[in-house]
Amino acid sequence: MSDRPQIFGIPTSTFCWTIRLVCAEKGQAHDFVEMIPGGVLDGVRHPFARVPVLRFRGVTVYESPAIARFLDRELEGPALQPRDSLALARMDQWISATADYLYDSMIEGVVSERLIAPLDGREPDEAVVAEQAEIMHGQLGVVDEMLCAERYLAGPDITLADLFLAPVIYWVDKTPEGASALDAYPTLRRWFRGIAERPAFRETTPLVTV
Numbered sequence: 653m654s655d656r657p658q659i660f661g662i663p664t665s666t667f668c669w670t671i672r673l674v675c676a677e678k679g680q681a682h683d684f685v686e687m688i689p690g691g692v693l694d695g696v697r698h699p700f701a702r703v704p705v706l707r708f709r710g711v712t713v714y715e716s717p718a719i720a721r722f723l724d725r726e727l728e729g730p731a732l733q734p735r736d737s738l739a740l741a742r743m744d745q746w747i748s749a750t751a752d753y754l755y756d757s758m759i760e761g762v763v764s765e766r767l768i769a770p771l772d773g774r775e776p777d778e779a780v781v782a783e784q785a786e787i788m789h790g791q792l793g794v795v796d797e798m799l800c801a802e803r804y805l806a807g808p809d810i811t812l813a814d815l816f817l818a819p820v821i822y823w824v825d826k827t828p829e830g831a832s833a834l835d836a837y838p839t840l841r842r843w844f845r846g847i848a849e850r851p852a853f854r855e856t857t858p859l860v861t862v
């Protein structure tokens with residue numbers, strides 16, 4: 653049995669990337685095992701047909717916020733969750749908002765239509781792009797405002813919240829709508845540049861081009 657965290661998933665998934673980032677920020681090696689959503693590999697499966705799934709020390713855990721918190725507590729390395737109650741609430745707030753709202757407009761909406769549809773031999777649905785880009789713009793404005801007050805989403809230190817949002821921003825920046833929206837928010841751009849320059853981010857950036 654491997655003593656390193658094994659992350660089962662797909663390289664383009666922002667949720668999988670977040671879990672890889674957690675390991676890398678803690679300075680711990682992990683194994684990434686490619687498994688499509690709904691797949692079963694080496695006895696590992698996600699009961700709701702999603703990825704990622706973590707296998708570590710003989711147990712499996714699914715749902716990326718649960719995996720991220722578990723690994724942060726179990727692995728040696730810098731803490732990625734604040735001790736202060738309000739900062740912890742802010743971290744959870746941004747994880748939730750990223751997974752429930754920002755992911756929907758940016759990844760399911762803009763990225764899916766602009767970058768994934770052509771790979772599937774499909775024209776982007778311009779109405780969906782326009783609608784989701786407008787929602788995205790408003791959401792990025794909220795993030796930018798937050799980052800004008802604090803260095804990171806939950807305060808002065810990097811936390812899991814930043815590791816959930818940064819992969820979403822990476823992909824949306826690759827679309828014309830995302831890039832121009834980000835250009836309108838210099839503080840958010842600066843935050844993203846700072847995360848993108850961290851060794852953990854560079855080491856885990858997916859080797860896929862879309």
Ligand SMILES: N[C@@H](CCC(=O)N[C@@H](CS)C(=O)NCC(=O)O)C(=O)O
Pocket residue numbers: 664665666667668689701702703704714715716717751
């Ligand atoms: N709530 C899940 C969401 C994971 C998720 O949606 N993963 C995507 C890949 S980024 C997936 O498995 N999609 C397959 C599908 O929607 O059928 C988590 O936080 O782990």
